[in-house]
Amino acid sequence: MxxxxxxxxxxxxxxxxxxxxxxxxxxxxxxxxxxxxxxxxxxxxxxxxxxxxxxxxxxxxxxxxxxxxxxxxxxxxxxxxTRRAAADRPGLVLATKAGASSDLLSKLLDAYAADPCAVAVEVVLCGPGEPETLLRNGSADVALLHRPYDTTAGFDTEDLHTEQQIVVLPAGHPLADRPHVSMAEVNALPDLPLPRWPRRDGSYPPGPGPQVRDHTQLTQLITLGRACAIMPESLRARLRDDHAIVPVPDAPPVTTVIAWPADSRSKAIADLVRTAIHLQSERGSRRLDRSVDRDAAVRT
Incomplete structure (x- = not known):
């Protein structure tokens, strides 16, 4: 063919x-x-x-x-x-969804910049699903992706962080005072359908929910009582007082991964990935230390 x-x-x-x-x-x-x-x-x-x-x-x-x-x-x-490999100035293009993993991204860029061998990193902030596309078509060298929303087949990856999900509702909604809700309850809300994000070809899947393209549009629709949304818990800090947040324990956990082409031989990519793994290792050690401190406090 x-x-x-x-x-x-x-x-x-x-x-x-x-x-x-x-x-x-x-x-x-x-x-x-x-x-x-x-x-x-x-x-x-x-x-x-x-x-x-x-x-x-x-x-x-x-x-x-x-x-x-x-x-x-x-x-x-x-x-x-091939064209970028011939460029006079070496560098990396990192793609990530705008607003997602902001704290992780900031720490990763700072830690990598401190490496004497670091090259310039161009950050491309994208809409949902776009970082995966940019990595696949060669527009990006590395990407922060989020399973299960992004597909990582064909990439080399390292898991960096896993978190639970929440449902975001308009303030004052009857479910807002619940300690948690189920996915079945969220899907059954007649007045607050889940949004529809564009597919790769730009079309939208069928359904009753509003068509959305970015986080700002979505949060405004939630405020207006036109939609609800399932989001990773880390996005809680970006929400406003006119939103209610309720945990959804049976929603699939979201894992942030750093992904790069499986056949890559780039030292710059390897160094950036190594920095991300080191940050995750440090973060895990700090969580373990806090857990030990809490256990000791309980025993005393």
Whole structure:
């Protein structure tokens, strides 16, 4: 398969409309249709179910869409990293979600800058899901990702911090005085749907919740009583007095990881990762010391 064919197929699979896909690719529709038919003949599978009303992906088409995105990201990443490797000034690009892991990021940058071998680090603050994309397509050398929201398959990673989640409600909501709530209770709230974040292709999943793109937009919608949100507990400090916060014990824990390309041979990346691991080790030691102090206080 050629990268040109993969780009054609991804456009059609994401738009599910040959006309819109052709417009997106700046080409005529007939050659696009012929290219997809030729791809299906060569693979010996049907990728798209076509009717007069709609186009849908077959199971084979869904697999190719996922694999084609990975392949195109790899090609794009190779181009970008090759050009950056030839740059006069070495440096790293670190991508992270805006507002997430702020304390960790600040400490990591300060500790790494103190290393005599440190290179310049450009920090790219992104929306949800974007750090993973930038790392995959070569726009970033390293990223702070958050499982289970981000996918780390194909990356080398180190876990840095795991935390529980909370639900954020408008102040005065009937659940605000509860010591905790369950995910089932949150999902059943008729007046406060969970928000819908954009998918990779820019479209939104179906559902009753409002479409959101950033944290500021989301918190304002919560204040207005139009939504609630499940968030990592560390974001508590960024919320305002007109929000209520309730723990959700059965929500999946969120683990912050530092991720980088699995085939990387960059000394700068290795040094930055080593600094992050050292910080996490120190943080764990401090937690253990505090736990020992509390136990000793209880015994006395």
């Amino acid at each position: 050629e990268t040109r064919e993969l780009r054609y197929f991804v456009a059609v699979a994401e738009e599910l409309h040959f006309g819109r896909a052709a417009q997106r690719l700046a080409m005529a529709q007939p050659p696009l249709s012929r290219a997809i038919q030729q791809l299906e003949r060569r693979l010996g599978v049907v990728l798209l179910h076509r009717t007069t009303r709609a186009i849908t992906l077959t199971e084979a088409g869904s697999v190719l869409l996922r694999e084609a995105r990975i392949a195109l990201d790899a090609v794009e990443a190779a181009e970008r990293r």
